[in-house]
Amino acid sequence: AQSVTQPDIHITVSEGASLELRCNYSYGATPYLFWYVQSPGQGLQLLLKYFSGDTLVQGIKGFEAEFKRSQSSFNLRKPSVHWSDAAEYFCAVDEGKSTFGDGTTLTVKP
């Protein structure tokens, strides 16, 4: 069965610093991978997705993620974090059904 692990429950970074959120998946084939962001009391917004092709994918709000098959990882990155990026981030894998990681809460220090 597919599974997703987000090792970091909570991350704090300073505004302007770089960010990397980790995501590891377990799935037999090449999965469909997604990163979503959720602000408090809101639904999930898609940041980016990977289906095939170029392993470095660009998303909205300046985010990018890199698919590494050898490491079964799909880590999310942003070179310079803004205070408005503070939110919950979910990695998901999908093959007919979405499985979400438990999420990483991002706090941004001024």
Place this chain on the structure above:
Amino acid sequence: DAMVIQNPRYQVTQFGKPVTLSCSQTLNHNVMYWYQQKSSQAPKLLFHYYDKDFNNEADTPDNFQSRRPNTSFCFLDIRSPGLGDAAMYLCATSRGLAGGDNEQFFGPGTRLTVL
């Protein structure tokens, strides 16, 4: 803009009193999903419709039911809400279930409080 709409955004009900949550979409997507999300947890899939075909997750309690009268609307019925059913309920849609069609579009959610 095409979107997924959930009504109401906040719903308060009493223990054991049936409640219905509503989701509508203007995307004309084939698949509609209902997720339950408790505080600080990942969304948990309850069930989904592919067109008129209903697919229930194995661990979804019988207390939760769903209806999809047409392509645009899908309802979540909780027959006898318990305190443990207080959560955010998220509706999502997708064009299909596989390949590039499985990208999901989420509504803003309905926050259910059970008194």
